[in-house]
Amino acid sequence: LPSPAAAGAARLPWVPPNASLWHSYLGVIVSRERQRMEHFQRAEDILLTLLESVHDREPRFLVDYARNLEALEFALCASEDAVTLEIPLRIDGDALRVLACQTRNSPARHPSELNTCCLEVCSPGTDLEDWTGVVDGMERGGGAGCLLPGKILQHLKELLVSAIVHCQRLFLLQPGDISAENLQEDAMELSLLIRGSWKSIRFDIVPVVRRQQEPLQLRRRQSDRGFPEGSLRKATEEAHFVPASPHCWRSSTHLPILKLLRGVDSLKGPRLDSLRLLDQLRDQDWGGQGGKGTLTFNHLKMVLLWSTELFPSPEDWQDLEGSVYRLLVILLRCLATQHLPHFLNPEENLFQGAGPDLASLYYKVESFAWDPQRFLRFHFGLHGFSGSWQADTETRALLQLPTKDASYWDTAYFDMLLSQFQVFRIQDNARLSAS
Incomplete structure (x- = not known):
């Protein structure tokens, strides 16, 4: 992965005398990025080792090795905020039926509950029976049941704990590389502290169902105004559903926003x-x-x-x-x-x-x-x-x-x-x- 630090330094323009203070301040910021990237990549290697072990035990949890967008965001951010890591599920999202979800279990910390939905599994024999169930208050359906985020999160949590023990026994992980103390029972993401170098990075692991969607009808005068041609369409052509409650999903814009950010960088x-x-x-x-x-x-x-x-x-x-x-x-x-x-x-x-x-x-x-x-x-x-x-x-x-x-x-x-x-x-x- 190329270092954004090097790219950022290469982009710095000639500094006129009256702007030296601005560029001196920026120069110090950019100088930290290479170290932050190395910090991120070491923690990422540990996490990928863990996720590979999870995938070996449960192939429905996929390992996405393309982490360039998260790495770019981590390098740009001045603070040590948590890194959101979406784990794609081996599910045909286009075969699911999206229904309105009106349960009372949606957490208050997600204000955008207008996008809350249930994902109904319409076809039997899809090897998802252990992840499905009935959802009360759902828009009337009639299929084989809905995909329940709570069941998926619990399964993933158990696999993560088992994978940590397994990797430590094989000396794939060193003592102190990973802390699972922040794994909360009712959280809609699974938090792990992973040692990058002298301090740890928190990764919030979130299962995600991907589904192709019609191009968003953005409320704009011109949809690509200011952006590289086609970048808005490419960033939003796939819908991402992540857990909103043990029973419902919500639409996530985490990766689409990062894709637009990368387009701006071009x-x-x-x-x-x-x-x-x-x-x-x-x-x-x-x-x-x-x-x-x-x-x-x-x-x-x-x-x-x-x-x-x-x-x-x-x-x-x-x-x-x-x-x-x-x-x-x-x-x-x-x-x-x-x-x-x-x-x-x-x-x-x-x-x-x-x-x-x-x-x-x-x-x-x-x-x-x-x-x-x-x-x-x-x-x-x-x-x-x-x-x-x-x-x-x-x-x-x-x-x-x-x-x-x-x-x-x-x-x-x-x-x-x-x-x-x-x-x-x-x-x-x-x-x-x-x-």
């Missing part, structure tokens, strides 16, 4: 570098205790994807500072309105229920936008942000304009915000007049 300009920089600020200055605040790396990924669509011109991504501000104006808008739409499911608000924390977070992000020099340095111990910043009332008023008019979620609107921060720098006459 475009010119410091797009992923902007994500790196803002995530470092999130972890170091904008988070709560230990960097664990309301704003997450997943939120910033969505901001980058919206930025890619709303600013489709290569001219928008010529320099690092301008690129960062394109993400900033969208992030500030979402914080001010307490609404961040999911890129693939715009009706889902990723900031739902986080109102009180978003208000304080807004001041931190705006203070960076007006005075980035205060933040573009590394420090240890106490957070660098002090709460003495006074928000700019004019900018706050622009950010909170009503959302009923779609023009307030358009390039011209964000161009106007960029002009507020004096980082517009676009020569397109149509966009100049629109803003």
